[in-house]
Amino acid sequence: QVQLVESGGGVVQPGRSLRLSCAASGFTSSSYGIHWVRQAPGKGLEWVAVIWYDGTNKYYADSVKGRFTVSRDNSKNTLYLQMNSLRAEDTAVYYCARGVLSFGNAFDIWGQGTMVTVSS
Amino acid sequence: DIVMTQSPDSLAVSLGERATINCKSSQSVLYSSINKNYLAWYQQKPGQPPKLLIYWASTRESGVPDRFSGSGSGTDFTLTISSLQAEDVALYYCQQYYSTTGTFGQGTKVEIK
Numbered sequence: 001q002v003q004l005v006e007s008g009g010g011v012v013q014p015g016r017s018l019r020l021s022c023a024a025s026g027f028t029s030s031s032y033g034i035h036w037v038r039q040a041p042g043k044g045l046e047w048v049a050v051i052w053y054d055g056t057n058k059y060y061a062d063s064v065k066g067r068f069t070v071s072r073d074n075s076k077n078t079l080y081l082q083m084n085s086l087r088a089e090d091t092a093v094y095y096c097a098r099g100v101l102s103f104g105n106a107f108d109i110w111g112q113g114t115m116v117t118v119s120s
Numbered sequence: 121d122i123v124m125t126q127s128p129d130s131l132a133v134s135l136g137e138r139a140t141i142n143c144k145s146s147q148s149v150l151y152s153s154i155n156k157n158y159l160a161w162y163q164q165k166p167g168q169p170p171k172l173l174i175y176w177a178s179t180r181e182s183g184v185p186d187r188f189s190g191s192g193s194g195t196d197f198t199l200t201i202s203s204l205q206a207e208d209v210a211l212y213y214c215q216q217y218y219s220t221t222g223t224f225g226q227g228t229k230v231e232i233k
Contacts, residue, residue, distance in 0.1 A: 103181075107172060
């Protein structure tokens with residue numbers, strides 16, 4: 001079964017760090033770019049970051065640039081989102097999603113999401 | 121960054137009637153060398169992740185009912201639900217991936233009148 005499963009969310013104080021994981025199964029994740037998308041409570045979708053299939057390129061939304069870092073371990077079929085200097089406005093459900101080049105990078109597989117709450 | 125603007129923010133349509141959602145990008149998302157628009161549509165139901173409906177602006181994802189269709193090119197796009205069903209009540213988002221930083225529209229809520 002092709003799927004992505006996020007983990008690592010939780011409650012964290014402002015200024016602290018958290019690392020999210022995205023485990024891929026049922027497909028070779030090293031063949032796909034993986035994106036992170038977040039959704040604040042009651043709000044719309046915000047694209048956060050992408051790491052290319054081979055890890056050579058990484059891009060970030062301005063709102064997280066310099067604070068968040070994406071990485072991947074293709075040997076484990078796992079992707080990571082390291083989040084530093086967290087702010088209240090980073091509170092959201094974080095999804096990882098598979099981008100398909102032949103679909104114009106549309107996201108065909110999404111995880112169920114993991115909730116991150118930044119609060120003192 | 122490319123800004124995506126959807127209209128309306130919400131709409132209520134009777135069962136069996138047509139629903140139309142518009143999406144406008146701040147710059148063209150047409151990759152002219154291959155004549156394809158880097159524009160996708162997603163459906164999101166409460167408590168669920170988004171689901172891909174349409175990519176390349178008009179190509180329906182496998183398994184998506186044919187009452188869903190996408191059209192448009194360049195900067196102006198439309199998602200049409202030809203005959204609204206109860207299970208189509210959801211939020212709908214357009215997204216561009218022409219630039220290296222993908223951006224979503226603000227979403228359109230579709231309800232039953």
